[in-house]
Amino acid sequence: MASKKIAVIGSGLIGRSFSMLFVSGGYQVSVYDVEPAQNAVAKDDIWSQLNKLEEQGLLRGSLSKEQQFANITYTEDLAECVNGAFFIQECIPERLELKKSVFAKIEKVMSPDAIMSSSTSALMPSLISGDLTHKNRFVVTHPTNPPFYAPATEVVPASWTDADVIEKTVALLKEIGQAPVLLKKEINGFVLNRIQYAILAETWNLIRDGIVSPEDCDVIMSQGLGMRYAFMGPWETAYLNADGLHSYSDRYADMIYGIQKDFLPPEKIGGETLDVIQRGMENVAGPVENLEQRRQWRDRRLVALAKLKAGMNKE
Numbered sequence: 001m002a003s004k005k006i007a008v009i010g011s012g013l014i015g016r017s018f019s020m021l022f023v024s025g026g027y028q029v030s031v032y033d034v035e036p037a038q039n040a041v042a043k044d045d046i047w048s049q050l051n052k053l054e055e056q057g058l059l060r061g062s063l064s065k066e067q068q069f070a071n072i073t074y075t076e077d078l079a080e081c082v083n084g085a086f087f088i089q090e091c092i093p094e095r096l097e098l099k100k101s102v103f104a105k106i107e108k109v110m111s112p113d114a115i116m117s118s119s120t121s122a123l124m125p126s127l128i129s130g131d132l133t134h135k136n137r138f139v140v141t142h143p144t145n146p147p148f149y150a151p152a153t154e155v156v157p158a159s160w161t162d163a164d165v166i167e168k169t170v171a172l173l174k175e176i177g178q179a180p181v182l183l184k185k186e187i188n189g190f191v192l193n194r195i196q197y198a199i200l201a202e203t204w205n206l207i208r209d210g211i212v213s214p215e216d217c218d219v220i221m222s223q224g225l226g227m228r229y230a231f232m233g234p235w236e237t238a239y240l241n242a243d244g245l246h247s248y249s250d251r252y253a254d255m256i257y258g259i260q261k262d263f264l265p266p267e268k269i270g271g272e273t274l275d276v277i278q279r280g281m282e283n284v285a286g287p288v289e290n291l292e293q294r295r296q297w298r299d300r301r302l303v304a305l306a307k308l309k310a311g312m313n314k315e
């Protein structure tokens with residue numbers, strides 16, 4: 001029978017989320033962390049998160065929270081963690097040399113046909129895997145945080161990644177209820193962050209040039225664009241705003257291009273504009289000392305939105 005074991009390397013924020021996602025799909029997860037104390041913290045936190053998910057009605061899969069919890073085991077031995085696993089999800093800090101050295105250790109003890117997958121937010125797969133002997137078994141699987149409530153997950157292969165690694169990674173993510181997005185080739189920042197940083201760049205310029213306040217940029221996003229973007233992308237928005245995209249182009253292409261040509265180049269974040277935005281965000285979200293309260297406010301809304309969308313997907 002094919003292995004049902006998945007190894008998770010690093011039991012911080014993302015390692016815990018991936019562990020919970022994998023057990024929700026019926027897999028056995030073995031977690032390794034270089035800091036043994038982190039595993040104990042992770043175990044407690046996972047139990048409390050599983051309880052919360054159950055209360056919210058968002059526990060995934062057909063297993064009870066007790067069964068899911070029991071299917072995660074913890075080890076202080078990397079080889080034991082990786083041994084027999086068909087999929088290895090690395091979730092250690094975002095440092096290139098650290099990731100390279102950990103994958104060099106992993107590939108020595110893994111099954112030759114296992115998949116090595118990295119959670120990296122921004123490191124190119126070719127950079128992490130270029131020196132590996134089994135670099136053809138490597139792929140990036142970049143989640144959106146928090147993965148339970150924001151399921152989009154970027155799958156980014158290097159040019160040498162085997163086709164079956166890509167197919168199996170996408171299939172696994174779908175099976176556990178994530179929304180995989182396969183990039184056809186690697187690019188700096190992947191897709192989610194390129195879009196996010198394009199928004200940061202344009203809003204930065206608009207605030208710097210005194211066109212709009214930071215507070216009102218938030219209104220544009222949360223009460224305007226974001227209302228649609230919670231369930232459709234920019235191109236479906238355009239498609240529906242006319243009679244299809246050719247009609248959209250006939251009506252708006254000249255106007256849009258005229259505005260796009262006005263865009264100013266990005267500026268590195270810092271200086272006076274940053275002070276203005278900091279004050280604006282203090283008005284919106286309260287002082288930095290009290291951010292925990294605001295984070296809980298955000299998380300309650302994310303949960304409500306996830307439930308709304310889960311209900312609507314059944315329509």
Ligand code: NAI
Nearest residue numbers: 010011012013014033034035038091092094119120121145
């Ligand atoms: P974290 O700091 O919460 O957890 C990292 C864990 O790795 C810690 O428990 C640490 O003890 C452990 N660790 C350090 N060196 C290790 C080693 N050599 N072997 C095994 N374990 C080791 O970090 P977080 O936020 O979970 O991030 C992990 C990865 O996920 C990073 O590459 C990050 O860029 C990426 N990511 C993070 C997101 C976020 O919002 N936090 C979102 C998407 C991706």
